[in-house]
Amino acid sequence: MEEFLDQIRNDHHNFDKGQISDHVPGEPFDFFHDWYKQAFEKGEREANAMVLSTVDGEGKPSSRILYLKELNTQGFVFYTNYLSRKGREMNENKHAALLFFWPGLERQVRIEGKIEKVPAEMSDAYFASRPRGSQLGAWASYQSQQLENRSELEERIEKLAAQFPAEVPRPPHWGGYILVPEYFEFWQGRPSRLHDRIIYQQDKTGRWDIHRLNP
């Protein structure tokens, strides 16, 4: 363990894979598109995995990883159980944050904004496109609630498979959310920890104010 901790302490990773010039896109979505595409093209593993941080009604934060499933002109869409811990927290507090980390490119993107549920038809369409196993799983898993043992879950799956021999309807407690951004930070690692940080902040008229932060 000591040896391992020493290794962490002595790892002075030098970031040198890129930079952000002063000429950046006027729209943060365009910037995000460019970086997202590059993450895929460079073979970044799990490029669409992101950390979602939520805050409950008492102001306590919590984080977990989710998959980004759609990016449209409004924001960032993901799917989950509406009754899960994150679901309950987003019900109590609409403010949330997303974080993408693409280590191969030495980049992170921080996004903050407000959460809305996506229209039911959109959740229906995405649910219908999922493999049958995941569809049954969405019914069987009371996500984030205590489970007595593994077989309780497996028995529920068996029953549901018999109940829905063909098409599996979308459970009412399962669907999409969209995070509508008000704030973006694009971070590119640079040598000597002198990283580039570009902020897009939306003003009251909806215009994006762009500025740079100290590393």
Ligand SMILES: Cc1cc2nc3c(=O)[nH]c(=O)nc-3n(C[C@H](O)[C@H](O)[C@H](O)COP(=O)(O)O)c2cc1C
């Ligand atoms: C790579 C990865 C992708 C995940 N994608 C999702 C997802 O798209 N939706 C989801 O509900 N949980 C996903 N999870 C599981 C969540 O991290 C989390 O365990 C679960 O949603 C329960 O979170 P909660 O108790 O905060 O509600 C993923 C986990 C990992 C590691």
